[in-house]
Amino acid sequence: MTSERTQSNSSRTDVLILGAGFSGLAAAATISRAGGLDYLILEQGDDVGGTWRENTYPGCACDIPSPLYSFSFRQNPDWRHLFAPQQEILDYLRDTSAELRITERVRFGTTVTGADWDEQDGTWTVEAADGSVFRARFLVSAMGLLHHASYPKLAGLENFQGEVFHSAHWDHSCDLGGKKVAVVGTGASAIQFVPAIVDQTAKLTLFQRTAPWIAPKFNRAFSEEEREEMRRNPIKRWNRRARLFWIHEKRAKGFVSDTSKMGPTKALASGHLKKQISDPALRAKLTPDYEIGCKRLLISSDYYPALVKPHVDVVTAGVGEVRAKSVIDTDGNEYDADVIIFGTGFDAQNSLSRVPIRGRDGVALGSQWASGPEAYLGTTVAGFPNLFLLCGPNTGLGHNSQVFMIEAQARYMKRCIRYAGRRGVIEVRQDAQDRFNQFLQGRLSSTVWQAGGCKSWYQDPVTGRNTLLWPKSTLSYWLRTRFLRRTDYRRSMSTTPTQQSVTVG
Numbered sequence: 467m468t469s470e471r472t473q474s475n476s477s478r479t480d481v482l483i484l485g486a487g488f489s490g491l492a493a494a495a496t497i498s499r500a501g502g503l504d505y506l507i508l509e510q511g512d513d514v515g516g517t518w519r520e521n522t523y524p525g526c527a528c529d530i531p532s533p534l535y536s537f538s539f540r541q542n543p544d545w546r547h548l549f550a551p552q553q554e555i556l557d558y559l560r561d562t563s564a565e566l567r568i569t570e571r572v573r574f575g576t577t578v579t580g581a582d583w584d585e586q587d588g589t590w591t592v593e594a595a596d597g598s599v600f601r602a603r604f605l606v607s608a609m610g611l612l613h614h615a616s617y618p619k620l621a622g623l624e625n626f627q628g629e630v631f632h633s634a635h636w637d638h639s640c641d642l643g644g645k646k647v648a649v650v651g652t653g654a655s656a657i658q659f660v661p662a663i664v665d666q667t668a669k670l671t672l673f674q675r676t677a678p679w680i681a682p683k684f685n686r687a688f689s690e691e692e693r694e695e696m697r698r699n700p701i702k703r704w705n706r707r708a709r710l711f712w713i714h715e716k717r718a719k720g721f722v723s724d725t726s727k728m729g730p731t732k733a734l735a736s737g738h739l740k741k742q743i744s745d746p747a748l749r750a751k752l753t754p755d756y757e758i759g760c761k762r763l764l765i766s767s768d769y770y771p772a773l774v775k776p777h778v779d780v781v782t783a784g785v786g787e788v789r790a791k792s793v794i795d796t797d798g799n800e801y802d803a804d805v806i807i808f809g810t811g812f813d814a815q816n817s818l819s820r821v822p823i824r825g826r827d828g829v830a831l832g833s834q835w836a837s838g839p840e841a842y843l844g845t846t847v848a849g850f851p852n853l854f855l856l857c858g859p860n861t862g863l864g865h866n867s868q869v870f871m872i873e874a875q876a877r878y879m880k881r882c883i884r885y886a887g888r889r890g891v892i893e894v895r896q897d898a899q900d901r902f903n904q905f906l907q908g909r910l911s912s913t914v915w916q917a918g919g920c921k922s923w924y925q926d927p928v929t930g931r932n933t934l935l936w937p938k939s940t941l942s943y944w945l946r947t948r949f950l951r952r953t954d955y956r957r958s959m960s961t962t963p964t965q966q967s968v969t970v971g
Contacts, residue, residue: 481505481883482592482602484581484821486572487516489608489856489872491559494568495539496876503883506602507572508594514563514572517612518556523636523655525662526552529683529765533703534710534867537562541703543696549685549765573598580822581605583851588891588960590852603960604883608856609821611814611934616923618650618810622788632808633659640805642666648793648803650785652678654764656809661768664775671779671793671801676920677751679758681735683765714866718939721759721864722913732758742770751780759864760918814923814934815839818855825850838926838933840903842954843947845875846882848896854879860906861943862924862934864915870940878947885950889960898954909937 481497483490486509497505513519528535532550536542540562546554563569577595584591590605615634623630631637633655646669649656656672657680664670696703720727735758743749752770754761773780783795793801818839819832826849834849841847844861845854856875863871886892910916910932915924924934936943 477506477598478589478601479504479506480602481604481606482590482600483507483606483608484578484592485509485516485608485610486511486514486563486568486574487518487608487610488559488869489610489876490514490516490606491563491566491568492537492869492872492876493606493608493854493856493879494571495537495562495566496873496880497883498566498568499539500880500884505571506600507568508576508578508592508600509572509574510577512574513560514569515556515559516610518552518559520613521552521634521636521655522638523633523659523662525658526655527658528555529654530714530867531710533707534714535869537869538707538873540565541700541707543703544693545688546693547685547687549683578821580824582824582828583826583853585826588852588889604852604854604886605823606854606856606879607818607821607823607858609817610857611817611862612812614813614817614820615808616810616813617808618785620650620785620788623806625790626788626803626806627790628804628806630806630808632810634812642805644668645804646802647671647805647807648673648801649807649809651809651811652676653809653811654762655811657764657766657769659807659809661766661772664772664778667777669777669779669802670775671781671803672773673781673785673793673795674751675782675784676756676761677754678761678764679732679735679754680738680764680766680769681731682738683767685767711866711870715939715941717865721915722909722937722939725757725759725914725918728758728914731763735763739770743774745774748773748780751782756920757914757918759914760920761922762864811923815926818858823850823853825853837929838931840899840906840933842894842899842902843875843878843943844936845878845947846892846894846899846955848894848899851891851893852886854882859933860903860936862936863940864935866940871936871943874940874944874947878950881950882955885952885955886957887959891958891960893956895954895956898951906937907931910935913937 480503483493486507490507497503511519528550531548532545542558579593579595581590581592589601589603592600615632629640642663643666645667647667648671650673652674781795783797786796787794793803819835823831829849839859841855841859844858861871882892915932915935924932926933
């Protein structure tokens with residue numbers, strides 16, 4: 467990046483936010499309410515919504531209740547379902563962005579190719595694929611974890627003559643009617659789209675590497691009378707949200723400290739499997755061999771019924787080879803296929819460093835994370851001044867709403883910016899970050915995610931460290947982020963005078 471190009475094609479603002487999903491909108495709303503700072507959001511897509519814009523597969527929905535999986539500062543009285551489908555969540559995010567006038571500060575169709583810390587200027591310089599350059603005192607990475615699809619490496623896939631796509635990039639032009647469909651993967655997406663497509667197919671073969679634990683989904687529609695009551699009475703909205711929060715929060719102990727507390731949940735899931743799958747052989751295939759909660763606990767009431775249909779096969783042997791019109795498992799059995807659909811999830815471990823972000827001395831975030839992502843409170847990183855990560859390392863949850871954590875992070879980001887001051891540079895100390903991560907890994911070692919007998923996408927594939935989940939209650943994270951421990955930070959002042967910010971409409 468040349469200095470001439472930077473100066474001649476540069477837009478300047480106070481806070482630059484990468485991504486316009488839940489995290490980006492939370493950051494923007496928090497900065498806007500605080501006042502005094504200008505901001506700009508760079509979004510590679512053509513709309514807000516993040517993962518809820520990208521994932522449009524049949525049956526796509528949230529597995530956290532809608533009144534809880536939403537912003538506390540914009541509670542929605544008009545949810546139509548307890549567990550909202552994708553379109554309803556996307557509409558909510560669009561409406562929120564428009565109502566708070568965030569949309570007018572989003573630069574859509576902007577793919578960020580890199581971000582560099584300018585030590586002399588005390589600012590971040592961000593370059594986009596179209597050649598645009600943006601400069602800001604503070605950089606917020608709100609690109610999320612679940613947006614880079616993970617594809618398995620299958621021998622011979624290039625020889626397959628039918629359609630192939632991932633659930634995250636659903637091919638709606640592909641007519642599955644009367645087709646033989648092979649589904650690879652049995653994660654959170656697959657248990658939603660398999661029931662949605664099964665009756666269209668002539669044959670559906672499900673390749674399952676690991677059986678998931680599944681609890682029944684007690685979904686229901688909200689009546690017009692209920693919605694009207696929520697519109698009239700904000701106290702009832704808060705009460706509903708609080709009740710749902712504590713129902714989920716009570717489950718934390720079983721995940722992080724006392725796995726015996728998972729007993730009732732395990733009994734519920736086991737009973738659900740026994741009730742819906744009467745065939746002993748199929749039930750054996752669908753019974754997990756690890757502790758409940760070790761992998762993501764899923765909810766569905768129509769997944770098991772889809773698998774008992776006469777034209778469905780569940781294959782527990784791995785995929786050995788793909789041929790022109792079939793898939794061969796590792797036992798040598800051949801299954802005809804016209805379409806292959808991957809339900810293999812996302813590359814969450816590398817999502818935060820996929821865009822090159824270079825801090826002090828040009829050190830890239832990815833290279834600093836050779837042993838897996840880590841940060842201080844999942845939000846700030848030593849060597850990367852004035853950088854904030856939302857949905858950062860070890861802020862994910864296995865039991866409650868991620869939006870609660872996102873809001874806590876956004877408020878903590880605001881406290882850091884306030885402490886930095888008008889021309890300040892703030893950076894977490896390396897020793898503080900190290901102490902925090904030693905605490906994290908110590909707590910994580912006894913959780914069901916690490917000690918439950920499974921390997922999951924929560925863990926770094928090389929070290930096995932859990933780099934994604936928070937090992938305590940969400941309330942404890944909220945308490946830790948309510949105040950800024952100034953002794954854990956280094957603050958300095960930029961020598962460059964503050965320059966005029968620009969508002970992008």
